[in-house]
Amino acid sequence: MPIRLLIVDDNAHFLEAARRLLERQGMTVVGVASTTLDALRRAEELRPDVTLVDIELGHESGFDLARRLAEGTEAHRPPVILISAYPEQDLADLIDASPAVGFLAKSGLSGGAIFELVGRTDKG
Numbered sequence: 001m002p003i004r005l006l007i008v009d010d011n012a013h014f015l016e017a018a019r020r021l022l023e024r025q026g027m028t029v030v031g032v033a034s035t036t037l038d039a040l041r042r043a044e045e046l047r048p049d050v051t052l053v054d055i056e057l058g059h060e061s062g063f064d065l066a067r068r069l070a071e072g073t074e075a076h077r078p079p080v081i082l083i084s085a086y087p088e089q090d091l092a093d094l095i096d097a098s099p100a101v102g103f104l105a106k107s108g109l110s111g112g113a114i115f116e117l118v119g120r121t122d123k124g
Contacts, residue, residue, distance in 0.1 A: 002028045003114060006048035008039040008065065009083070010058040018052070018109060025111030034058075036065045043069055048078050050118055052109075053100070055084040055091060063098050070099035081117055083109065 005027055009015050012034070019029045030046045033039035036057060043051055051069055055062040066080045079101040084091065088103050095103045102117035 002026050003111075003118065004028045004030045004046075004049045005114070006031050006033065006039070006042055006046060006051045006078075008033045008051065008057065008062070009054040010034045010056070010060075011054075014054075014106065018106075021109065022111055022114075027111045027114065036060045036068070039065055040068060043072065043078070050114060051078055051080050052083050052104075052114070053080055055082055055086070055094075063094055066098050066100050079118055081114060 005022060007015055007018050007029060009018070015032045015034070019032065023029055030048050031042045033042045034057070039053070053062045053065050057065065062082060066082060069080050070077060080099065082095055082098065082100045082103045083106055085106050088095065088105065104113050104117070
């Protein structure tokens with residue numbers, strides 16, 4: 001069964017490109033969002049298996065959104081993967097301190113990379 005994704009990014013062009021790329025690779029993109037409020041609503045409504053969150057959401061913080069998603073309802077707390085155009089080493093301390101299961105550079109985004117990060121978590 002394909003992984004169901006919610007993608008959160010404030011760049012409409014990236015959202016569309018990421019959706020096309022990941023769907024070609026067998027992922028199911030159940031929704032997209034560009035703000036924290038929209039992302040929280042969509043996550044509750046759509047119940048994705050994984051949420052991809054851009055670290056910079058305009059004037060909002062993807063780190064804050066990751067924390068809020070991790071504090072979600074008891075029945076539904078999907079793993080969060082942080083994404084960014086910035087190199088991981090520039091943000092390593094913040095990424096490590098976040099509840100995200102991992103980080104992917106936007107240039108390295110792929111279904112295989114998502115599956116690998118999610119597969120490392122033991123949600124059983």
